[in-house]
Amino acid sequence: MTNVIACIDGSQAAAPVSDYAAWSALRLDAPLTLLHVLDHSRYPVNTDFSGNLALDTREHLLNELSELDAKRNRLALQQGKLMLDAAQERAIADGIAAPRLRQRHGDLVDTLADLEDQTRLLVIGKQGEAHEGVGATVGDNVERVIRTLHRPILVAVGEFQTPKTIMLAFDGSDTCRKGVRMLAQSPLFRGLACHLVSVGERQGLEDAARLLDESGHEVHTAVLSGEVEPALHRYQQENAVDLVVMGAYGHSRIREFFVGSTTNKMIREARVPHLLLR
Incomplete structure (x- = not known):
């Protein structure tokens, strides 16, 4: 139970999440891990297209669809890596010497549950990519995380300002x-x-x-x-x-x-x- 873990995605919350996580890690003198999870519901590892195609569909169409799906996943992984790199630069600028980067493919809540024993504090944005621009709606993942984890959870809101x-x-x-x-x-x-x-x-x-x-x-x-x-x-x-x-x-x-x-x-x-x- 040692790490401050920050959930990084493509939402506007990524920057304040990184900042609040860095502030927390410095005050707790704890390692900082920046985590990006590629949601398997949006980017499945393997997709079976056969049930969506007619029996006389040519084999090359199945192959082409599979290749497109694989390319989409690769691009999503690369995009996630860029997000983590940007968060890492921000954390270093905030004073963290060596933030750790982790990228996983799967369900966010399942991933955090797997990392629970390593988590001292979790930092997550109020809204993720799927809920941005929807008023004050709380992201589905945030609700699920609160229900599941038994660790302190810092829900980042708005731009970072040093708490006094x-x-x-x-x-x-x-x-x-x-x-x-x-x-x-x-x-x-x-x-x-x-x-x-x-x-x-x-x-x-x-x-x-x-x-x-x-x-x-x-x-x-x-x-x-x-x-x-x-x-x-x-x-x-x-x-x-x-x-x-x-x-x-x-x-x-x-x-x-x-x-x-x-x-x-x-x-x-x-x-x-x-x-x-x-």
């Missing part, structure tokens, strides 16, 4: 209390001002604030009212918070921290990166 303030959405759950301890101990957050914010939940808030204060954080606490997602995002915007930290699952008023519900809404409306804890 963070907000922890506190709900009193075990995951959230674990997040408080992580905030107190992790070098990722060292020196950052922390807003400890709850929506209607007071139990455990003072103890959490005390722990963060003792670890050297400047701590601000707030108990909000209203609906969870708009209340938290309104606070984030009014207080110019750079990074939101929250549990992917919780209880009480945030009981529906399940992708497709509160977590999905938080990410969908996000204007700054969100770090999801499991």
Whole structure:
């Protein structure tokens, strides 16, 4: 569990993903791996065209279609390599001495699951290539990744800016209390001002604030009212918070921290990166 892994694709999110991953790797003193996965649903390794052709189709048509498919895959691999090269240059400019490049063919979520034991933090864009330009829609892969992985996931949003303030959405759950301890101990957050914010939940808030204060954080606490997602995002915007930290699952008023519900809404409306804890 050592690497910061950044998911690189052809979307506009690739640049901020690389930047946030580099920032995280430097603060954690962890190796950075830039990963590109060639989706097998779009670029299958082997394609069987025989069922789509009439019985009297000539053999050379099958061969030609297979060759075209192979060429398409080669071009996609080359394009992916160019993406990784660009991300590598960006990471080096950000201060990473030797970012590692990995390229795989398959399913993104399956690939990340295979690499889970090597992952300390995953950085992924809010939207991939397939969802760019579709309003605030969260990419399908992002939802699947959050459901599957049991590692912290940083969802990059917008252009990179060095985080100076963070907000922890506190709900009193075990995951959230674990997040408080992580905030107190992790070098990722060292020196950052922390807003400890709850929506209607007071139990455990003072103890959490005390722990963060003792670890050297400047701590601000707030108990909000209203609906969870708009209340938290309104606070984030009014207080110019750079990074939101929250549990992917919780209880009480945030009981529906399940992708497709509160977590999905938080990410969908996000204007700054969100770090999801499991």
